Amino acid sequence: MSGKYKQVAYYPGCALEGTGHAYDRSTRALGKALGLDLVELKNWNCCGAMEVKNVDPKLQTYLSARNLSIAEDMGLTTVMAPCNGCYHNLKKAEYDLAHDAASREVTDRLSRKAGHKSYVAGKVTTIHALDWIKEAIGEDGLKARVKNSLKGLKVANYYGCMYSRPRHIFPEKDKGPGSEATAKPHFMDDLLAAAGAENVEYPLKTACCGGAHTLSDSDTSTRLVLNLLTTAEACGADVIATECPTCHTGLEMHQVRAEKVFGRKTTVKILYFTQLLGMALGLTARKVGVPENLSDPSELLRARGLG
C-alpha cells in the first residue's frame, strides 16, 4: 500500500443514497475491507447533477465549489466521488474556477451570501473511486488480498461518458504509462484483472448509453443500451462491470425495457466494480449490496463460488 489516499473525503452524492445505494454500500464495505478511511463530507449538497447547469451553469460550479470548500474545512485534501456525474461536476468546477473569472466571481458572491469560505481552485484534488483503489492499494496489493478469485469470470468494463469527457477537465489523464487514458480507459480493467477476472476486449467501453434522454427519448436510450448489452455478450462477457450509478441503472432498466418493448432478451449481468472487488476479497454478496441490483446475478455468482 502506497499510503496515498489512505484517508479521503467521501462524497457519495445523491444517486448513491437512492437508486445507486448498492454502489454506496459496496464502496464503503470495500474501503473497510482494505483498511482505507472514508470520511464523509459533512453537510454535503447535491452537485447539481445534470439539471442545474440548464438553469444556470455558474450556479452548478458553485454547488461543487461548496463541497470542495467543506473538504478543505475538514482538513482533507482529496475528495473521492464514486459517481461519474459528481466526479465530472467537481472536476468541471475545479477547471472553471481555475480558468474563468466569471465563475470565480459568482462562487465568491454566493459563498459570501451563504456564509462560508469561498473555494479557491487547487486546494483540493478530486478523484474517482477507481483512482482511489488503484493508487491506495494497487494491483499487487489487491492480488495479495484476494480470497475468492474472480478467475473464469469474463467481464466487459463499461466506463460511460462522464468519467473521461470532456478531456480538458481531466488534466491528469493521458499522461503516459500509469495514468488513465481518456480514449480507452483501463483502471477498472486493471483492478478486476488483479482480482482474477478475465477482461474481454469491449469496443464500447465509453460509448453513449443515451442516459441523459432516458425519459425524454426512451427508445433511443433503449436501443443504445441494447447494443451495449449485445456487444458485451458477443465479446463473451458474463458481466458488465460499471463504475457509475447512472450508467448502472440505465443498463439495468433498459435491459428490462428492451425485452418488454423490443422483445430482445439479453442475459449479461450488471455489477458495480466495487461489488466484484468486494466479493473477491471475501465479502458476501449481501454485504456488497448485490440483492439491491435489479438484474439478479445470484445463479452466476453461485456457479463461480462468489458471494
Add this chain to the structure above:
Amino acid sequence: MAMSDAMTLDDIAARCDALLAAPNAALAAAAPERADELLALGEATLEIWLAAHGITPTVETVEGFRLLALHRQGARGEPSFNACRESCRELVYHHNLVRLDPAHADVARRLRLGAMVARHLMLFIGGKLEVAGLGEFCCAARPLRQREAPAQSTEIV
C-alpha cells in the same frame, strides 16, 4: 466511398445486421472488403449528419482516414460529438485489425465487433438527429439550453 452515396440510416442498420448474421466463412472469405465496408458505413453515418446540417462532407483525411476527418468536421462547434469520437476510432481500429491480418482465425468475430461499433455510431447519430441534445450536457459538459438562453442569471438564489 461510393457505397455511402445514397445510404439512409435504415440502410446502414440493415448492412450492420447483415454483417452480424453472416456466416464466419462468408466474412472470412472477403475480410478486407468487409473491413473497408465498416469504414464506409461509419462515413455514411456521419455524412447523413453533416448533410442534415447543410454541410458538404469533406473528402479530406485525418491520420489517413476520411472517417476521422468527417468526425472532426461534425465536431466543429458541436462538442457533444465527443460522444462518438471513440466509436469512430474503434471502427478504424477494427478495420486495421482485419486489414493487417485478414487470414486471422478470429477475423469473423473481429468484423462482427466492428459491425456492432458501426451500429452504435448509427444509433447515436440517429438519436442525435431526433434529439439534438444527445451527448450535449454529459460529453460536452454544456447546458442543453445554452444557445436559447445565453445570458443566465445567478440571482435566483
